[in-house]
Amino acid sequence: MLQVNLAEDIYYLGFNDRRTHLFENIWPIPHGVSYNSYLIVDEKIALVDTVERAFIDDYLDAIEEIIGDREVDYLIINHMEPDHSGALKAIVHRYPNITLVGNKKTFGFVESYYMKPENIHMVHDDHVLDLGKHKLQFQMIPMVHWPETMVTFEETNQILFSGDAFGSYGTMDGGIFDDEINLDFYEVEVMRYFTNIVGKYCPHTQRAIKKLAGLDIKMIAATHGPIWRSDLNWILKRYNKWSSYDLDQGVVIVYGSMYGNTKKMAETIARQIAVRGIKNIRVYDASKTHSSYIINDIFKYKGFIVGSAAYNNAMFPNVETLLTTIEHMAPKDHLLGIFGNYSWNGGGVKNLKTFAEKIKWDMVYEPIEEKGNMKVQTQEELIKLADAMADKLLEMPAPEKI
Ligand code: FEO
Secondary structure, three states: OEEEEEEEOOEEEEEEOOOOOOOOOOOEEOOOOOEEEEEEEEEOOOEEEEHHHHHHHHHHHHHHHHHOOOOOOOEOOOOOHHHHOOOOOHHHHOOOOOOEEOOOOHHHHHHHHHHOOOEEEEEEOEEEOOOOOOOEEEEEOOOOOOOOEEEEEEEOOOOEEEEEEOOOOOOOOOOHHHOOOOOOOHHHHHHHHHHHHHHHHHHHHHHHHHHOOOOOOOOOEEEOOOOOOOHHHHHHHHHHHHHOOOOOOEEEEEOOOOOOOOHHHHHHHHHHHHHHOOOOOEEEOOOOOHHHHHHHHHHEEEEEEEEEEEEEEEEEEHHHHHHHHHHHHHOOOOOOEEEEEEOOOOOOOHHHHHHHHHHOEEEEOOOOOEOOOHHHHHHHHHHHHHHHHHHHOOOOOOOOOO
C-alpha cells in the first residue's frame, strides 16, 4: 500500500468500498464510500478509529508495513459504529497490550458489540494524551452521529480527527486531500452523507461546530471521504448552512402514482410554480427515486409538496416510506402543500393530513383531492396551491453563495 502522510509520522489508512450497494443497508452509494483510519507513530503509537471489517486483513498488513514489529499502544475510538470499529477485535487480538481510549459512553458499546475491554483509558473534554511529540486532545460531540462520538485534536500539527463529522460518500479515487480532487464530484456526495446520516442531529451538529470553533484547526481528517487541508471553509460553511436549516428558494414535489393521475396533478403544480418565476423545482416519483436523494433536496429547498394516490385505503407505500424518513429526521422550517387522488374509498390525502399534523410545517393551502382523472375545477385548485407556494417562496431573500 502506498503510504500517505498527513504530516510527519501521521499516516492515512483508508480503504475504498466499491462493492457495497447500500450504506447502513439503507442508503445507495453508487460512487462507493471510503473508511478512513489514521496512524500516529511516536514514542507511543496510536490508531485513530479502525475500518469496516471487510478490510481487516489489508488494514493489519498496512499497519505492519509502517511500524514493523512495534506494538500499537492506543486505539482512539472516536466513534463506535461498526463501519469504524469493525476491525477493533482484530486489532486487540493482534496487539493484546493495547489500551482502548474512549469516553464514558464508549466502552458500553465496545462490550455490547465485541468484548469486555481489558485496558481502557477514559477521556473527557480537554483531556490530553501525550504520545511524545504528538499530543492528542479530546472533545465530546455527542450525537454526531451516536451518543459516544468525540473528536481527537492532534495539537502539534493541528489536525482534527473528526469521525463522521465532515465526512462524505464517494471513494478516494487517487486523490485524498481536498486540493488533489475536483470537489464538484463531492458536492452531492458530501451533502447526501450529511443529510442521510447526520441530518437528524442538526442541533447537535450546530453545538459541535460552535465547540470546535475554539480550536485552531489546520486540517480535518474525517472517517469517510476527503481530508480537508487547503480550504476548510468549503466543508465548514456547508455543514453550518445545512445544520442550521438555512434553506434556499425552491420546492421539492414528490408524488406516488400508479396510473398517472397523481403525476398529472404534480406536473400542473410544478408548471405553475415555474411560471411564477421559481427556478429550483425538483419533481420526484417516489417509486423511482430513493429517499436518500429526495431528502437531500428537502434539506436544500424551503418548499415541499407531496401527492399520494390512495392504495389499500392508505397512502401510496413509497410515499409513506419517504414521509416516515422525513418524520424521523424532522427537518425544520418548511412550507408544505398536499394533494392526492383516489378511486373509491380514498386514504392517500387522509394520511397526508396526518403527516402534516405531525410535522407541523407551514401549510400554504388546503389539501386537494381528486377522484380519477384531473378535472378543470381541480386543476384550478392546484394552480391556487402552486400560487400560494410561489408567493411564500418569492418573499425569501436571495440565498448567500457558498
Ligand atoms: Fe461512519 Fe456513524 O459511522
